[in-house]
Amino acid sequence: xDYKAQVTNSILTVLxxxxxxxxxxxxxxxxxxxxxxxxxxxxxxxAKVFHKAPNMIAEDLVSKIDQSSYDKVEAKGAYIxxxxxKGQFSRQILTDVLEEGSAYGQNDRGKGGxxxxxxxxxxxxxxxSMGHLRSTVIGNSIANIxxxxxxxxxxxxxxxxxxxxxxxxxxxxxxWGNEEDVKKDPINNLVKYYVKFHVExxxxxxxxxxxxxxxxxxxxxxxxxxxxxxxxRKVSLEAFNKIYQKLGIDFDTYNGEAFYNDKMDEGIxxxxxKGLLVxxxxxxxxxxxxxxxxxALILKSDGATLYITRDIATAIYRDxxxxxxxxxxxxxxxxxxxxxxxxAVLLEMGLKSAEDLHHIPFGLITVNGKxxxxxxxxxxxxDKVLDDAINLAQKQIExxxxxxPHKDEVAKEVGVGxxxxxxxxxxxxxxxxxxxxxxLRFEGETGPYVQYSHARAESILRKAGDIDLHAANKSLADPxxxxxxxxxxxxxxxxxxxxxxxxxxxxxxYSLRLAKSFNKYYAHSKxxxxxxxxxxxxxxVKAVSIVLKESLSLLGVKAPxxx
RNA sequence: GUCGCAAUAGCUCAGCUGGAUAGAGCAACGGUCUUCUAAACCGUAGGUCGAGAGUUCGAAUCUCUCUUGCGACACCA
Numbered sequence: 237x238d239y240k241a242q243v244t245n246s247i248l249t250v251l252x253x254x255x256x257x258x259x260x261x262x263x264x265x266x267x268x269x270x271x272x273x274x275x276x277x278x279x280x281x282x283a284k285v286f287h288k289a290p291n292m293i294a295e296d297l298v299s300k301i302d303q304s305s306y307d308k309v310e311a312k313g314a315y316i317x318x319x320x321x322k323g324q325f326s327r328q329i330l331t332d333v334l335e336e337g338s339a340y341g342q343n344d345r346g347k348g349g350x351x352x353x354x355x356x357x358x359x360x361x362x363x364x365s366m367g368h369l370r371s372t373v374i375g376n377s378i379a380n381i382x383x384x385x386x387x388x389x390x391x392x393x394x395x396x397x398x399x400x401x402x403x404x405x406x407x408x409x410x411x412w413g414n415e416e417d418v419k420k421d422p423i424n425n426l427v428k429y430y431v432k433f434h435v436e437x438x439x440x441x442x443x444x445x446x447x448x449x450x451x452x453x454x455x456x457x458x459x460x461x462x463x464x465x466x467x468x469r470k471v472s473l474e475a476f477n478k479i480y481q482k483l484g485i486d487f488d489t490y491n492g493e494a495f496y497n498d499k500m501d502e503g504i505x506x507x508x509x510k511g512l513l514v515x516x517x518x519x520x521x522x523x524x525x526x527x528x529x530x531x532a533l534i535l536k537s538d539g540a541t542l543y544i545t546r547d548i549a550t551a552i553y554r555d556x557x558x559x560x561x562x563x564x565x566x567x568x569x570x571x572x573x574x575x576x577x578x579x580a581v582l583l584e585m586g587l588k589s590a591e592d593l594h595h596i597p598f599g600l601i602t603v604n605g606k607x608x609x610x611x612x613x614x615x616x617x618x619d620k621v622l623d624d625a626i627n628l629a630q631k632q633i634e635x636x637x638x639x640x641p642h643k644d645e646v647a648k649e650v651g652v653g654x655x656x657x658x659x660x661x662x663x664x665x666x667x668x669x670x671x672x673x674x675x676l677r678f679e680g681e682t683g684p685y686v687q688y689s690h691a692r693a694e695s696i697l698r699k700a701g702d703i704d705l706h707a708a709n710k711s712l713a714d715p716x717x718x719x720x721x722x723x724x725x726x727x728x729x730x731x732x733x734x735x736x737x738x739x740x741x742x743x744x745x746y747s748l749r750l751a752k753s754f755n756k757y758y759a760h761s762k763x764x765x766x767x768x769x770x771x772x773x774x775x776x777v778k779a780v781s782i783v784l785k786e787s788l789s790l791l792g793v794k795a796p797x798x799x
Numbered sequence: 800g801u802c803g804c805a806a807u808a809g810c811u812c813a814g815c816u817g818g819a820u821a822g823a824g825c826a827a828c829g830g831u832c833u834u835c836u837a838a839a840c841c842g843u844a845g846g847u848c849g850a851g852a853g854u855u856c857g858a859a860u861c862u863c864u865c866u867u868g869c870g871a872c873a874c875c876a
Contacts, residue, residue: 278818313819519873521873572870573872599804662811663812667869671811679824741813752823
């Protein structure tokens with residue numbers, strides 16, 4: 237039932253066509269606090285027509301409005317405030333949530349369309365840092381949100397598994413590395429070799445030539461180089477997967493840059509055929525004046541390919557394989573200009589799905605205001621941060637709930653949940669200056685706070701035992717519960733908006749709002765009391781549990797039943 | 800230099816398409832566990848919304864200028 241439409245009608249019946257139905261509907265707003273009602277109509281726009289003071293108009297209209305289907309309608313200043321019928325409203329919402337369960341808020345807007353998401357994309361032989369966390373958890377959450385909106389996301393981990401750096405790495409390994417060390421601790425040792433290469437390289441520039449030759453051998457399919465490359469890739473992926481497992485995130489494909497290495501000719505050919513590729517300073521570029529962009533460099537002057545050459549191949553492949561409804565790239569905001577260029581080139585090529593290509597940028601993670609970089613050693617290892625969080629959660633459990641079953645599992649869910657939630661709760665574009673203590677907070681507006689609220693709800697339901705909520709009267713006129721009821725109602729809209737904006741933070745903020753209102757509710761009202769409202773209250777608790785769990789799930793955060 | 804993003808309480812941030820006294824969380828101070836897990840709840844204190852101008856009945860929100868910070872500006876990804 238659309239309550240906004242109901243209120244619109246109530247207003248229209250006391251007007252004489254001064255405003256259209258659409259105008260009234262559009263002007264309705266949600267008051268700042270529930271004390272001012274559930275929906276409000278500002279009458280400013282009628283002041284000129286009626287030649288009266290707004291507050292007079294409001295009072296006048298209220299006296300004419302049929303109030304029988306509301307708890308109350310009142311004039312307050314220039315506003316008409318509508319208070320919905322709590323009993324009827326709550327019965328409706330609670331019934332919906334309990335009937336639909338975790339499917340509550342699901343919609344069909346995506347019509348099953350495929351949406352490849354370019355995300356995570358760590359580089360082989362380098363550690364996963366906090367920087368990758370953002371792309372990974374934002375991409376994962378957007379995938380969940382897309383599913384909730386009827387799309388079919390394809391999580392594509394576009395690994396950085398090709399390029400001249402592998403020439404360097406292979407040279408470095410041959411000179412200073414050994415099999416045993418790599419087997420013991422792949423990433424750390426491979427990075428060590430790589431860093432050493434860059435140190436030595438300053439004194440012995442001939443190393444660069446050697447690396448170039450080695451990469452050439454790799455490209456030509458030379459057996460030894462291919463073998464090493466495959467091995468590095470394999471051990472790196474194994475290490476990555478341990479972290480992804482900890483995060484509870486998986487992917488549909490791992491088609492990295494190497495996968496597209498032999499698929500670049502087609503894109504280049506199309507550009508040539510369309511006469512888009514022109515020479516500039518020895519290199520091949522596509523001019524983008526039409527888009528008010530600088531030319532995009534497609535081939536280096538020595539004919540070598542670039543990042544964009546591979547991305548064009550990738551786009552063609554995805555276009556053909558998935559017939560995508562949208563193409564998403566969850567990549568840092570520092571590449572915004574690059575993605576404008578990529579999109580423009582693809583549009584020029586006539587690639588259909590380029591129209592719905594969206595770069596989903598996010599802010600930088602810095603330490604003391606400085607950018608992270610593997611080479612300089614300014615890096616925050618994600619694995620370490622996750623372990624710190626899990627250990628802290630473990631400690632808290634020993635302190636607060638030592639008899640808890642499945643302690644290790646819960647500690648993992650809470651610790652990891654805190655990190656993921658912490659990343660997702662703010663707008664994507666905000667930069668984050670990394671401070672470990674900030675990440676390891678479990679109180680206030682955090683993941684654990686929402687998890688705790690859910691666990692408390694579950695705890696009440698456990699204590700209630702077997703009660704048939706299906707048959708229960710769900711009409712709950714209790715004003716203490718009202719904030720929670722209205723929050724429950726908002727969920728389907730939040731799901732739609734978060735999808736429209738590609739903003740997981742909207743879900744995170746919503747979950748906090750719902751959790752907060754519920755915490756307040758059960759702190760002030762005892763649920764388990766034998767009276768005629770027991771079934772309604774338990775229905776509320778159950779509904780909150782369902783929606784909190786589903787909200788967290790959309791963020792990629794687990795919701796333990798006890799903690 | 801050009802383009803993009805940002806600037807709101809001591810700190811970290813909300814504030815939807817302009818609307819009613821600018822909101823949270825941390826930190827500070829005080830209160831609440833014999834009663835559904837105190838990872839919680841309640842209260843106190845804290846703000847010329849970077850500056851200036853404009854549009855409007857009405858601006859933190861829209862437009863312009865300026866200041867400051869961050870980022871991007873072809874042979875890296």
